[in-house]
Amino acid sequence: MTAAVSLKGEVWRALGTVLDPELDQPVTELEFVAEVRVDGADVDVDLRLPTYFCAPNFAFLMVADAHDAVSELDATARVRVRLLDHFAAEEINAGVAAGDGFDAAFPGLATGELAELRTTFLRKAHLAYQEQLAQQLLRDGVAPEELVARRLAEVPAGAALERLRRRRDQLGLPSGPDALLLIDERGDAVDVEELPVRLRFARTTRVSIEGNAGWCRGLLGTRYGRSAG
Incomplete structure (x- = not known):
């Protein structure tokens, strides 16, 4: 088994711990994970949701949780998680990549963080x-x-x-x-x-x-x- 194949399996297992907050089911079981790509220690994950207008706070939570779960793996160097085909994908992806919370990504919309x-x-x-x-x-x-x-x-x-x-x-x-x-x-x-x-x-x-x-x-x-x- 190559290192890339092994890491890819670890990434999928990590993503299996990420839940849709409303459905309480893993994003992997719900088929929200569109693709996982591994290049050495760099990992890219693409997520997709059922509709273009899924609530941005739910979407942000899943993207941020996926980023955190994969980043905790010792074998990863750079992790990028992208949300595809969503009206707020640009803001969500930029906010998660920068480590900002939902309030920073959507100023004036949120009344508090996602806890x-x-x-x-x-x-x-x-x-x-x-x-x-x-x-x-x-x-x-x-x-x-x-x-x-x-x-x-x-x-x-x-x-x-x-x-x-x-x-x-x-x-x-x-x-x-x-x-x-x-x-x-x-x-x-x-x-x-x-x-x-x-x-x-x-x-x-x-x-x-x-x-x-x-x-x-x-x-x-x-x-x-x-x-x-």
Whole structure:
């Protein structure tokens, strides 16, 4: 295996950690990565989005996260991440390349950096994974009174549990085996009386995320002439 091929694989793996902030799925799975080129220790990554008018703050966040993820690789010397076919691509690409934040790239548009936006969508993803795991336990016969007292160590292992733990780590919420499955955004326990309303809201959030992901794949396939999925 050549060094270039090895580095290219590392770049793709790094890009697999970059999430669409709203869909909570890797940009690689969503097929937002158009191309990766490696020349020695120099790396170029081209990103594309489903529509020309995707929100610039979402787009900036993905480009900046992709740049940071690839730049952390020891084998890279120069990293350039470009957004293609987007109405604000020039501003986004220049801002990320210069290391400027969203405020600097779009003066007068932003009311703050992107940390708040990221936190909002991490909370939505956390809520969705809680609902997914809770519904699984309810189908298995766990009573609501037991569910609100269930610890993560007592939850079946799987992708949803791992994603839940990662989102909690990012949000600074308890994620160890003794942590409760159902907590609010502050980390407090959920009362059994509020459980039905909370699960209905969480299900709406999960369905919205999943529906938007499918919609984006369809748009991307239509735009670039590739099958979605």
